[in-house]
Amino acid sequence: MKRKLLGVIDATTYHEDLEDLLTHRSLAALPFAGRYRIIDFVLSNMVNSGIRSVAIFPKMQYRSLMDHLGSGKNWDLNRKRDGLFFFPSPIVDNDGNKIGSFEHFAANMDFFKRSTQEYAIISNCYTVFNMDFRPILDWHRHSSCDITEIHHENGSSMEMYLIKTSLLIKLLETRNETGYTCMRDVVQDFDHQYTVCHYDYNGYAVMIDSIENYFSTSMNLLKTDVWKQLFLKDSPIFTKVKDEPPTKYVKGSFVKNAMIANGCVISGTVENSIISRGVKIGKGAVIKNSIIMQKCQIEDNCYLDSVILDKDVKIEAGTHLTGSARSPFVVRKGMKQGALMNS
The missing domain is CATH 2.160.10.10 (Hexapeptide repeat proteins)
Structure with a gap:
């Protein structure tokens, strides 16, 4: 598993409804639950799923994000081989709400070509959830899928995609001919030649995209049943450790x-x-x-x-x-x- 799945986190998204909280930071670095940042959830899920190589693609206002993640030590990603990688976007005016910009990825093509992982999981940075990606990879392989889009149980896309790394590279190299700009373009094109599957996830998951949504999701954490779905003993959410006295x-x-x-x-x-x-x-x-x-x-x-x-x-x-x-x-x-x- 360690060499089969590559983690790719798109940290370029900007939601105008969160503007008051994103003046000095990216959405990925938005504080949550008192001691975490939003990106901690997807990053911890990847690490808990055995992923040892994670690439983060930020755009603007990413200083606080890089300060939070550092070398990746708190996620056991400060490694001689693989580990944590940052690839800031060279494109300022790209659409910040399309997960997995092919232009952004293509600007760092060497990273994907040097990767030894056979598959890649591409994810947004702003979903609060606790998911093991390993069963999804097994399901994807046994179902003979080219691309698997993860859906929530309500049928909506979670903007997470599992794909062979070689196919991702092909999509990047042919983007000008196909017109595909991101993963969403591929899965929504009825004329593509790929087998696109949908994997339904029935666990707790909330995508933070507005002040109201951020507030209600935070307040729900005070409910024991919600807390127990998100913070699991065998699948912890890691964050930056700070040495401070008790309250x-x-x-x-x-x-x-x-x-x-x-x-x-x-x-x-x-x-x-x-x-x-x-x-x-x-x-x-x-x-x-x-x-x-x-x-x-x-x-x-x-x-x-x-x-x-x-x-x-x-x-x-x-x-x-x-x-x-x-x-x-x-x-x-x-x-x-x-x-x-x-x-």
């Missing part, structure tokens, strides 16, 4: 049904919320149904309900911010929000 709960603080990462100082109330590393919540502050990202500071006597605070946000004392499940109140990275600003 400190000051006398008088109150926490109920919340996920709180390391390095926080909690002096107020937190309910039904996700709190990332290094967050400080002041005395008398109340945080409900919210997502608070890394190193935010919420001063005394604030009230936040259905709010998303991006990293390094400061909320001044006495500030009240309220959103809703369908329209959470979003504060962009590094901003300061005060009571007078909301009056």
Whole structure:
């Protein structure tokens, strides 16, 4: 298996509905569940499936992504042979919502030609799921498929494709003659000469493509049944390890049904919320149904309900911010929000 399947992650996608959270980062690097990034899920799935060579194709705003992944050590991908590879796009104006741009891949043709893996799994970077790709490869081979497109149980495409590496190279080399620009073009062309199969996945999977969707998916993690479908003991989700002290709960603080990462100082109330590393919540502050990202500071006597605070946000004392499940109140990275600003 180690030499049979090549991992390819398209990290170029940009969803306008997530604009407030993508100003300083790519979608792949979007924080999730307090201590993860969105890309951690597909990357961990690949590693857990025995894949030892993974290529990531980002486009813009990928500094935070590269900082997060580094050499791939936390995913056991810092290897002398194979390992983790980055291939930033030389094309600025390509369509960011087509998974697996053939132009982007073709600009790095040597990588695919040097790969020793017989098959490649091409995936988007923004699906929250826990999947073993090995049964899909077995099914693909026994079904004599040329291309397998993975579908969710509701029938929608998960924008993940399994294909022989040699066929992928052929598609890249003939893209100008065929007019195919990505994998979607191939599978949706009724006149192609390939056997295209659909593999139905019935596990938990959500594609993050809007603020509302990101918020609801995050809040659902607070439900035990959802958490157990996503974070499996035998198939862990890996992420960048940071050495930080345990969270400190000051006398008088109150926490109920919340996920709180390391390095926080909690002096107020937190309910039904996700709190990332290094967050400080002041005395008398109340945080409900919210997502608070890394190193935010919420001063005394604030009230936040259905709010998303991006990293390094400061909320001044006495500030009240309220959103809703369908329209959470979003504060962009590094901003300061005060009571007078909301009056």
